[in-house]
Amino acid sequence: MPRSVLSYPLQVRDRRVLVPIGVPCPYRCGYCYAPEIEPSAPIDPASIVDAVHTLDPSSFDVIQLGYDGDPVASLGAMRALLPGLAATGRHINVSTKARISERAAAVLASAHQATGAGVSLNVSMSCWDSAAVLEAGTPHPQSRLDGARDLLASAGVPFVVALRPILPKVGDDEVAQIISGARDAGATGLVTGPLYATEDEAELMEPGLVISEHRHATAVGWSPLPLERVRILDDDRVARIRAMAEGLGVRHFTNNAQALSEMMRHE
Numbered sequence: 001m002p003r004s005v006l007s008y009p010l011q012v013r014d015r016r017v018l019v020p021i022g023v024p025c026p027y028r029c030g031y032c033y034a035p036e037i038e039p040s041a042p043i044d045p046a047s048i049v050d051a052v053h054t055l056d057p058s059s060f061d062v063i064q065l066g067y068d069g070d071p072v073a074s075l076g077a078m079r080a081l082l083p084g085l086a087a088t089g090r091h092i093n094v095s096t097k098a099r100i101s102e103r104a105a106a107v108l109a110s111a112h113q114a115t116g117a118g119v120s121l122n123v124s125m126s127c128w129d130s131a132a133v134l135e136a137g138t139p140h141p142q143s144r145l146d147g148a149r150d151l152l153a154s155a156g157v158p159f160v161v162a163l164r165p166i167l168p169k170v171g172d173d174e175v176a177q178i179i180s181g182a183r184d185a186g187a188t189g190l191v192t193g194p195l196y197a198t199e200d201e202a203e204l205m206e207p208g209l210v211i212s213e214h215r216h217a218t219a220v221g222w223s224p225l226p227l228e229r230v231r232i233l234d235d236d237r238v239a240r241i242r243a244m245a246e247g248l249g250v251r252h253f254t255n256n257a258q259a260l261s262e263m264m265r266h267e
């Protein structure tokens with residue numbers, strides 16, 4: 001398949017730059033909007049690395065890899081990108097729902113050494129038993145945690161568990177399993193975040209929700225390409241999850257900046 005070049009400018013927000021992996025995610029989770037921002041052809045990794053190196057290096061401290069797909073599941077692309085990204089000397093944060101294979105662990109450990117500022121992982125999951133349906137195609141959440149635990153033990157790459165998005169219809173019993181799993185695997189903590197749904201999806205999840213005035217779709221702020229969604233985040237539920245996490249001895253972060261700051265502090 002022919003490759004395309006990166007066709008939009010990279011965004012730097014709060015000293016973090018969002019960098020695409022450039023190939024479609026194989027997992028196709030039920031709530032995912034990545035297909036809407038996928039390129040029609042895989043993006044040449046060299047053009048992505050070049051785009052990062054043209055940024056003002058004093059403008060960012062962290063490279064966040066994988067908002068458009070799954071870097072660990074797309075090992076060839078990650079392998080092609082990481083050496084060039086590590087050459088910036090910036091911290092690299094990788095989001096994934098994959099089980100980290102031995103080959104992926106070697107690529108991540110090498111970048112962890114090379115960058116000087118370290119690599120960290122966001123091990124993403126939104127459910128436990130329901131994953132077989134809602135995150136069909138992904139490895140079981142326990143398998144994702146096992147891989148991250150092994151990489152932490154072998155290479156010192158820290159990770160947080162990203163309970164993001166919080167899905168309104170996934171119960172607290174599954175959330176408790178995620179938090180316990182995070183604790184047992186040695187995660188730095190738990191970061192939570194909103195669901196971005198179409199208006200139809202939002203109404204199905206919470207009937208009546210979209211008729212209130214602030215619940216119409218708005219632009220997703222971090223997306224480099226136009227993307228409109230209803231942002232769903234129940235503050236009471238976040239508070240409950242925070243209490244559950246703290247009760248199990250797991251730190252809770254309300255955003256990735258907090259989680260990154262903690263992971264970078266310990267490297």
Ligand code: SF4
Pocket residue numbers: 025026027028029031032033034067068069070096097
């Ligand atoms: S793993 Fe992430 S990018 Fe891939 S389908 Fe699931 S939510 Fe989308």
